[in-house]
Amino acid sequence: MKKISILLLCGAFLLTGCSGHVTSVSDGDQELMTIGDTTITKNDEYELLKTYEGSDVMMSEVASIIYKNEIGTTKKIRKEAEQQYEEFASSSDDPEAELESKGYSSKEDYIENYLIPSIQSEKLVDKYFKDDKKTIKKKYKPSVAKILECDDKDTAEKALKELKDGKDTSEVFDEYQSDDANFSDEETLVSTQTSSVPTRLVNTLYKQKKAGVVDEVFSDSSDSDSSDSSDSSSTKYYVAILVNNDYDEIIDQVRESLSSDSDVTSACMEYYLKKYDFEVHDQEIFDYLKENNPEYLVQYPELKDSDDDSSN
């Protein structure tokens, strides 16, 4: 009898252990409608709304908590939102009808619930570049440089020699730059996102201690196996002049170049979710995020990693 009890207890434990907590509203039994013998309660509606848009709305509520604490709603932000509304209203034939079609009841509703959060979201990404600079530096290896792109190695070596000898940069660019070069003699932000230059050039610029000409010619083929570089006519050669790689001094350029990158905006949200110890307490929403946005479930980093692996 005792053995059977233990087995039953184990079975019950197994069964109850398989489901997590599902939330409900506090007055969930409140009747919304009764048609014939069918009653629909507030909790019934909550379940449906949660399935349809619960995770999105919850994430936007969590974002509001982060915006409030990290950015706030300053007079400047409010003024910017007012200006954006005026621009929208002046370009619309019937702003009120357009707002209604977007689901906003009034100008104030639109400003409070769309424009201000949008501005706060942009400002949060800006702030992220300061708050998580260690991660950004490690991942993107940013530097500001001038890149001279040449069609062949000899030309690149001549250009490098002249730059090292102190010849005027613009003259060297005029003389040696390839006709179809992706760069000019303007300063440009180089990072791991700059696909048009060799990875080794990005790394070298990032690590170089002093500004000035990098004493090396780089080529596309240096990034790959020699067997891949059989088509020498298409190989490009690069000479670089480091302008600055001090993150704090080039942060505005880094932000301008990377803030629209979806990886950055996603990493930004992840960073602040971690900072605010974000946790989900509803199994259905958790399962939805696990499937669609595992990066938000910051207390389980392995979920994001397994998602990254499966998408590679």
Add this chain to the structure above:
Amino acid sequence: MRDFLRDNWFVVVIAVVIIGFVSYFIYDSTKYNVSGTTSDGEDVVASTNKGDVTADDLYDEMSASDSSLLYNLYRNEVVDQSIETTDDLQQDADDLKDQIDSTAEQQVSDYKSYLGQELAAYGYNGYDELDDYCLMSVKQKEMNRRYVKKHYDDLKKAVEDQNPRTISIIQISVSDPDNLTSDEQKKKDNIDSALSKQSFAKTATAYSEDSTASDEGVYGYVDGKTTESSSSSLDESVINAALDLKKGETSDWITVTDSDSGTSYLYKVHVDETDLNKIYKSKNDTIKDQVLNAFLTDNTGLEYTVVQSYAKKLDIKLSKSTKKKINAYIEEQKKGDDSSDEEN
């Protein structure tokens, strides 16, 4: 104890293995189970160290624009309780489910999860209730059909105003409509010749390359609003040509080039019938459905009127706020703002 272990060592090993296996199973199946927590007596959906999002917060935010969901919940019950489920309706519902499953499966990888989320907006709790949604859909069609039959004389004018007709088509594909190959020219000439000797239906069956050839070229019902419909598969120029013809007339050749594929087609269109009474009584199931849709489209808000009409026969209690939201939603839909009608 030592003697017991010596005598039963194999049983002990097996027991340890089983306990290890069960423990791992429990750990693995529960490691992503979330724990519940409350704040001021309310269930918390998400927590942060600077504040929580409660279920009540979430509900307040989501229910601010829930009038279409409330209407759908109301409509689902009215339809379900007003129309009895027959074998034919059940069969139609099963066919509709197969069709939805098959289309969704081709378009979305995790289609059950996708459909489950979409169904929630229609008042159904997940993919498991797709059967219920399909049954409601076919029952609602039956409900609309009965209402239109009963109020036909009052409703027909709006449809007649839209120039209703049933049409048939002949279609051939050509590589360059301005420079037909000899084979293409021959086919075109053969069709012209056949049309001068025999009916459009026989010619379409013999020569048309469109799938309607198997049904004597019958395309179905069109009217002045067909070109506005996203479900129309026929080019606007062919429909407009059909709307300019009288009963029994056939158009000249119409050239249509698909902007996506670049493929060109030549069309002939023929008007089979323009009398709405006769079209309405058609025995062709496709045409019957198309005419019913025309009644619903041309009489703005009719679908909502039908639901309200059947609702009057049921015992219905709505909370004050629910009633206000549903009534406002129905009024809005009856104004004919198609853009806010999620079901179109």
